Amino acid sequence: MKLKSRAISIILVLCLLTLPGLYNCGVYTFTGTTIAAETISIQNFFNDADGGPPDLSQNFSDQLRDYFQTNTNLTLVQLNGELTMEGSVVGYRLSPLAPTSSTDPDRGDAAALTRLTITIKVAYVNTLDPEFDFDKNFSFYADFDSDLDLTTVEESLIDEIFEQIILDIFNSSVANW
Numbered sequence: 001m002k003l004k005s006r007a008i009s010i011i012l013v014l015c016l017l018t019l020p021g022l023y024n025c026g027v028y029t030f031t032g033t034t035i036a037a038e039t040i041s042i043q044n045f046f047n048d049a050d051g052g053p054p055d056l057s058q059n060f061s062d063q064l065r066d067y068f069q070t071n072t073n074l075t076l077v078q079l080n081g082e083l084t085m086e087g088s089v090v091g092y093r094l095s096p097l098a099p100t101s102s103t104d105p106d107r108g109d110a111a112a113l114t115r116l117t118i119t120i121k122v123a124y125v126n127t128l129d130p131e132f133d134f135d136k137n138f139s140f141y142a143d144f145d146s147d148l149d150l151t152t153v154e155e156s157l158i159d160e161i162f163e164q165i166i167l168d169i170f171n172s173s174v175a176n177w
Contacts, residue, residue, distance in 0.1 A: 035174050037128055040074040041081030045088055045120070052092035053154065060089060060120065060162055067166045072174060083173070084125045090137065091119030094150070097143060110146060116154075117141040118161045124173050134172065140164040
C-alpha cells in the first residue's frame with residue numbers, strides 16, 4: 001500500500017515539474033497541438049479539376065481557414081504568415097462501384113453505388129522549422145446510391161470529404177502526425 005501511494009506521489013511531482021515546460025514551448029491548443037508560430041496565411045485555393053461546382057475551391061479555402069481559426073490560437077494574416085498554405089483542387093472524380101445486374105433489359109448492368117473522390121494539392125511552409133514543409137496531395141471520397149441524382153447529394157458529400165481532408169492537412173501540418 002505504501003509503495004502504491006509513493007508511486008502516485010512521484011508521478012504527481014513529475015507532472016507538476018513538467019507542467020510549466022508545456023506552456024513555454026509555444027501556443028497550446030485544445031486539439032493537443034503545440035505550435036510555436038503565431039500567424040498563418042492560407043491563400044485562396046484554385047480549381048484545377050475537371051468538374052465539380054464552380055465555388056468548390058473557394059468553399060474549401062473558407063472551410064480550411066475556419067478550421068485553423070477554430071482549432072488553434074494562430075492569427076490568420078493575408079500574407080507572410082509564419083506558416084503558409086496554398087494549393088489547388090486537382091481532382092474531382094465520379095467512379096461506379098458495386099456492379100449489379102439489372103432485371104430491366106433496357107437498363108442493363110449498372111452500379112449500385114457511385115464514389116465521389118476529391119483531391120487537394122497543398123504546399124505548406126513553416127518558416128520557423130523548414131523540416132516540416134511539404135508539398136503533397138490529400139484525397140478522400142464518399143459513396144452514394146447510384147439511383148440518386150448527384151445534385152441532390154453533392155453538397156453534403158463535398159462537406160464530408162472536405163472535413164476529412166482538412167483534418168488530414170491539419171494533422172500533417174501543425175499537429176505533425
